Amino acid sequence: MVDDPDVGREDAAHLEGCADCQTLFKSISDDALSVASMLAVPDARVDVTRGYDRVRSARASSPRLGFRFPALMPRSRPMVLALAATFAAIAILAVVAQDFKTNIQPNSVTPVPITVADMQALTLLGNYGTVTWTKPPNLQVVSSAADAASVAGGMQPPVVTNLPKGVFPNITYAAMPQAVAVFTFSSDKAAAAAGQQGKTLPKMPAGMDGAKLTVTVGPAVGEIFGDLKQGSSASDISLPLIVGKSAAPTATSTQVTVKQMEDVILAQPGISPELKAAIKAIGNPSSTLPIPIPVAFTTSRTVTVQGVQGVALGDNTGVGSGVVWVKNGVVYAVAGPIKQSDAIDIANNLK
Amino acid sequence: MNLGARRMSNVRADDEAFEALFRSEYARVVGIANRVLADSHEAEDVAQDVFIDFHRLHSASADYAPAWLHRAAAHASLNRLRGARRRLRREVAQAAEEGERTMDPQKQVEVDEDRRRVREALARLAPKPAAVLVLRASGLSYAEVAGALGVGIGQIGTMLRRAEVALRKEVTRGTSD
Secondary structure, eight states: OTTOTTOOHHHHHHHHHOHHHHHHHHHHHHHHHHHHHHTOOOOOOOOHHHHHHHHHHHHHHSOOOSOOOOOOOGGGHHHHHHHHHHHHHHHHHHHHHSOTTSOOOOOEEEEEEEOHHHHHHHHGGGGGEEEEEEEOOOOEEESSHHHHHHHTTTOOOOOOSOOOTTSOOOEEEEEEOOEEEEEEEOHHHHHHHHHHTTOOOOOOOTTOTTOEEEEEEOOEEEEEESOSOOBTTBSSOOOOEEEEEEEOOEEEESSSOHHHHHHHHHTSTTOOHHHHHHHHTOSOTTTEEEEEEETTTOOEEEEEETTEEEEEEEOSSSSOEEEEEEETTEEEEEEESSOHHHHHHHHHTOO | OOHHHHHHHHHHHHHHHHHHHHHHHHHHHHHHHHHHHSOHHHHHHHHHHHHHHHHHHSOTTOTTHHHHHHHHHHHHHHHHHHHTGGGHHHHHHHHHHHHOTTSOHHHHHHHHHHHHHHHHHHHHSOHHHHHHHHHHHTTOOHHHHHHHHTSOGGGHHHHHHHHHHHHHHHHHHHHHO
16 A cells, blocks of 8 residues: 555555665556556646536426436346335325324335236226325435434434445435325226226115325435446446335325225226236234235245335345335335345445 | 535535535546546546546545545446547547657557557456556555455455456457457
8 A cells, every 4th residue: 555645654654664665666666567558648738717617508308307216237126126116006005004093103014016917906906096195205315314304304314334345335325205195086086097998887786986095204314335326337236235224115195994805806807816816815904014015026025024024025146125114103114235134234234 | 604604514514524525635646547537638538427427426525436436437438448449549649649748750640549459458358347447547545456456455355466468459459350
């Protein structure tokens, strides 16, 4: 390091009195000079103001995204798509499994196998009513933990105490204030949707038309470890590690019972018998958050994390894994291109 | 302050932070790209792309902003070099024409040929060794190189030594081919 301008005085003093190190230094120094000479080029003539003007006009025509997921390596795409589908489905399935008449506060998680067909069928929910965001989701990328906590209504980001080797240590913080969606069931829309598929609606319970389902998600806050600027320019960088937490989703309903709403949703064409059976098998729907696991892409098992039961996804190949658990009304998740054992280790040491 | 006014104020602060970041780091980012490409015009193009990408993804007040820019400049320019090997002879000649017009013509030919061989060798190196060489040769300290590449500072000396050996080997291989 003696060629480093930041080198300490102790190293320099040692070098002055050590013949062996002087010989080694000369060899290293000659090599470094030789390579520096190879890489020498005429200095670039830089016009900072003109450069800034060009960048500013390009920024105006290409507004910032706020947050962008990195380009994915081909071998990782199925896993990431599976995880994305998983998290997208959590709110829907949570709603299916809970008692809509009461504010729910799940305190444990359970894996539920889900297929691509199930996902497609569940996205048709919009054909059965109207979804209105009374507080739209507003994910923000910020530069500090304090800013993240400020966005998330005071919720502090989790602190990772042991990062596995190979994870890019730069942290980007993301935070989301509480978001609230209201789904209003419409018998007319449901009948029209069924008609388009050549089917007739099953018999509806009284009060189903106009029944409202209010789902609250967040606030949430997380840390993203990795180089978010990925793409063709860098072949040696990988997917980020995401460590996040969110207030457990809550749901309330009007006019109908949980059993009635569940029957209507599960009666949609395309929902697999496996998913129906899994949802119906959840022992205590008022306290259990179902974690949908895409059956074709990954495996899951229950694990003990921070003294509570959680679900671990993926495997120990390092391609991708994650852990999800609920503690004191907060859902935690660790996911990334790491071994499952590393994910569990991070989870257990989270502060 | 209402929400709209606060947002406007945040946007203004972010713009100011970005301009300050640009003015403090642009020359260095161009320098890294120029070290790889040996073409100051192309280096400015790369640097501007890097800043635009940064703006789209990150806050200019992020602690890691300089490290991110240095790393992105190295990777983006190396990637461009790898994709442009066939054009290398022309580009290097162009850089020489602009930078060293006073040089003796015979000497100029030799310099051009050396520069072309070194860039071809650099393009054949693995991304990390190539990046560590370029960043160090661009004047970054060990700590700055370590920050840009996301490795411990204690690894930089070894990485540099190995990368230097690898580059010389590739240059020799290119000469003997």
